[in-house]
Amino acid sequence: MSEGTRGGRTAYRISVVCTGNICRSPMGEWLLREALEDAEIDDVEVVSAGTSSEERGNPMDPRTVAVMRRNGHVDRGWDGHRAQRFTADDFDDLDLVLAADRGHERVLLRLAPTDEDRAKVRLFRSFDPASVATDDLEMDDPWWGDDADFDRTHAEVVAALPGVLEHVRRELSLDRARD
Template structure:
């Protein structure tokens, strides 16, 4: 049910750190790369694995989103489910930050 036709991937721009409070990444490779290039420690702390916000993923120790690109349709369904579960936690996190 998602329409991704207008979505365009872009490479991360270092200037974006200043405009963001939270930077979500799918896997440890992205996490390492964005933290390595962060201009400050505060900016490094903004970078978080998306699935850190899914209690079930944390309990299972599966914090990376599986890349479905070279797989079948079931892999894309699994990826969508992982992202949706994480987003529920992200929304709760943001609410808590706004209330603080």
């Protein structure tokens, strides 16, 4: 999308969405932020939200923080994370909306006010070729699980990151070509 279609914004904006915005979506948000920084891809902002307001205002689940630390990720601000709910108005400020699972995808597609907004919605794992090959596109929900479940979700996010980065590079390159 060009700057004109972003309402004057210069940054490409992504939101990662799960249910409560305390496990999967903040994990996706912060790992994607880290990957973008490591890849030196600028002009991209990443946020996260939940489809439910039940956890609104709560920090990330401590088990999410623990799995990220166990895997060598450094707190780049996630301590300040507070859960928020995704609303239809959020589409106005976003270029890509990454749903954790098909249930979230359905909610987001119903919330999307326009066809253009519906086109922004993708499953996070749809950017992982191995997940696409097996049609295993839903991010596991570790909420009721243990460390192994959080480790599996972390691995699913990490596996999709190269594909997300490639998509963002392509979108930013299209923007430059339009300018």
